[in-house]
Amino acid sequence: MKRYDFMHLSAHPVLWQQDMAVCIGVFDGLHSGHQAIIRRCVELAAQQGLESMVITFDKNPKMIMKSQPYHSKLASESQIEQILVNIGVDHLVVIDFSADFSKLTAEEFLTLVCAFCHVNVMVVGEDFRCGAPVSSAGPVQLQEYLSRLSPEATVEIPPFVLTADGEITSSTLVRKKLLEGALEEVQSMLGRPYELDLVAYPSKFMEKGLLYRTASFMQLLPPVGVYEAQLSLSDGSVVDVHAHLGEDELLIVPDQAMWDWIAARTKRLSFRAKGSIS
Ligand SMILES: Cc1cc2nc3c(=O)[nH]c(=O)nc-3n(C[C@H](O)[C@H](O)[C@H](O)COP(=O)(O)O)c2cc1C
Numbered sequence: 001m002k003r004y005d006f007m008h009l010s011a012h013p014v015l016w017q018q019d020m021a022v023c024i025g026v027f028d029g030l031h032s033g034h035q036a037i038i039r040r041c042v043e044l045a046a047q048q049g050l051e052s053m054v055i056t057f058d059k060n061p062k063m064i065m066k067s068q069p070y071h072s073k074l075a076s077e078s079q080i081e082q083i084l085v086n087i088g089v090d091h092l093v094v095i096d097f098s099a100d101f102s103k104l105t106a107e108e109f110l111t112l113v114c115a116f117c118h119v120n121v122m123v124v125g126e127d128f129r130c131g132a133p134v135s136s137a138g139p140v141q142l143q144e145y146l147s148r149l150s151p152e153a154t155v156e157i158p159p160f161v162l163t164a165d166g167e168i169t170s171s172t173l174v175r176k177k178l179l180e181g182a183l184e185e186v187q188s189m190l191g192r193p194y195e196l197d198l199v200a201y202p203s204k205f206m207e208k209g210l211l212y213r214t215a216s217f218m219q220l221l222p223p224v225g226v227y228e229a230q231l232s233l234s235d236g237s238v239v240d241v242h243a244h245l246g247e248d249e250l251l252i253v254p255d256q257a258m259w260d261w262i263a264a265r266t267k268r269l270s271f272r273a274k275g276s277i278s
């Protein structure tokens, strides 16, 4: 998968003649609803001889436009990229959602997208919206604008993916359930355990285990408690641990004192779905 900056790709349209299946969204956490949209995009690309493209944002437009308070992300950039690679996405385009960018109308935004590749199909969810609030577009207007810009292009709208309780799966719901410590529901909505990216964070070696400052995590954390978890190391090995999560610190203690701390390079901490055990 190749990664591009949106404005850079606009200035250097190396893909302008490439037939493309495109999906656009914030995709925070890449839950099962997001995965359904992206998988369909990749599937349509394979069926129609196109390449697939995911266009996403470095910051959540809804937060920038002040309709939602700031919140930490549900997944790191490298976690998102790994999942997109596994799904088979060819191109990832990231928008630096600046104050200037937030002024673009839906039509101006789509004109830029259609200038840097040849859009054959776009896949979005029923509640998709893009463009500055006064003129924002949903799936119906999207088809209208797209038909003008790329006459044979179609918009496909897969049905909503629901939770076991019949609610619409959303990043907002995943965040709510994570903050409540409902890790089983979080896992069910993500289609994988909730994982904390540990790669970039400095660690301190303690006698009992590894200590991290919670302030250094970019991702949203479950409530304070002791969790059963699995720690993945960069050599590919996985160690069963207990994660003692406090307000300011996270102490990771291996279940068996078997591991060479100094050589350990931690990659990710995967919370078991049962939730806090204390
Ligand atoms: C150029 C541009 C693209 C946008 N794309 C998205 C998007 O893909 N997903 C999203 O959730 N919000 C996106 N937004 C933000 C929504 O369009 C914004 O929340 C919406 O305009 C709010 O308007 P409403 O009051 O009509 O819902 C985008 C905004 C702009 C300016």
Ligand SMILES: Nc1ncnc2c1ncn2[C@@H]1O[C@H](COP(=O)(O)OP(=O)(O)OP(=O)(O)O)[C@@H](O)[C@H]1O
Residues within 6 Å of the ligand: 024, 025, 026, 027, 028, 032, 033, 034, 036, 037, 123, 124, 125, 126, 127, 128, 158, 159, 160, 161, 162, 168, 169, 170, 171, 172, 173
């Ligand atoms: N449960 C779902 N089923 C199918 N499509 C979905 C689902 N949730 C989101 N989508 C689609 O995925 C794309 C990206 O959506 P977005 O990242 O805004 O998702 P969200 O989970 O609803 O986020 P938030 O809860 O922060 O509003 C959009 O096209 C949206 O319609």
